[in-house]
Amino acid sequence: MAPTNAFAALLGGSLLLAGLVLLALCLLPLVFYLLTMQRALTLAGKEHRNLEPGMVWLMFIPLFGLVWQFFIVKHVSEAVRSWAAANGKEVADGGWAIGLTAAILFCCGIVPVLGILASLGGLVCLIIWWVKVANFNTLMA
Numbered sequence: 001m002a003p004t005n006a007f008a009a010l011l012g013g014s015l016l017l018a019g020l021v022l023l024a025l026c027l028l029p030l031v032f033y034l035l036t037m038q039r040a041l042t043l044a045g046k047e048h049r050n051l052e053p054g055m056v057w058l059m060f061i062p063l064f065g066l067v068w069q070f071f072i073v074k075h076v077s078e079a080v081r082s083w084a085a086a087n088g089k090e091v092a093d094g095g096w097a098i099g100l101t102a103a104i105l106f107c108c109g110i111v112p113v114l115g116i117l118a119s120l121g122g123l124v125c126l127i128i129w130w131v132k133v134a135n136f137n138t139l140m141a
Contacts, residue, residue, distance in 0.1 A: 030059070030060075033126075034059060036130060036137065037056045037133060038054065038057075039053075039137050040076050040133050040136060040137050040140070041053040041056070041076060043083075043137055043141060044079035044080060044083040048082035048086065049075065049078075050075055050079070051072075051075035051076075066106065069102075069103045069106065073095075073099035073100055073102075073103055076094070076095070076099070076133060077093065077094035077096040077099060078094065079094075080094035080133070080140070081093070089139060095133055098128050098129045099125075099132075099133075102122050102125035102129050105119065105121045105122030106118075106119065109122060
């Protein structure tokens with residue numbers, strides 16, 4: 001009996017460790033995404049933003065993050081546009097359209113079956129939005 005219990009304990013511990021590693025790998029891109037958004041708000045300067053840079057970390061609150069992503073997109077794109085207007089640069093909509101599309105698609109991700117496709121589309125739009133904001137950061141730096 002003892003070897004079976006030891007095997008079960010080892011298997012349980014291994015599954016727990018694998019789950020924690022998987023969770024960390026999923027959260028790591030979110031951390032880098034939020035660092036990019038925080039940097040954009042910081043680079044825009046106090047006079048061009050309506051959201052404190054540290055507020056982007058509220059995305060980690062479960063369910064609230066689904067709503068908060070809309071505020072991040074709104075405030076980051078507004079800050080980028082305001083900074084660009086003050087500095088004679090052209091940034092079009094500041095990434096508003098693609099960021100809003102990503103946020104909407106991620107919210108649609110809770111719909112059964114359709115949610116898988118919506119989430120994949122949201123991931124593609126999120127990556128495009130993230131690259132745009134990173135490019136705006138380069139412009140503002």
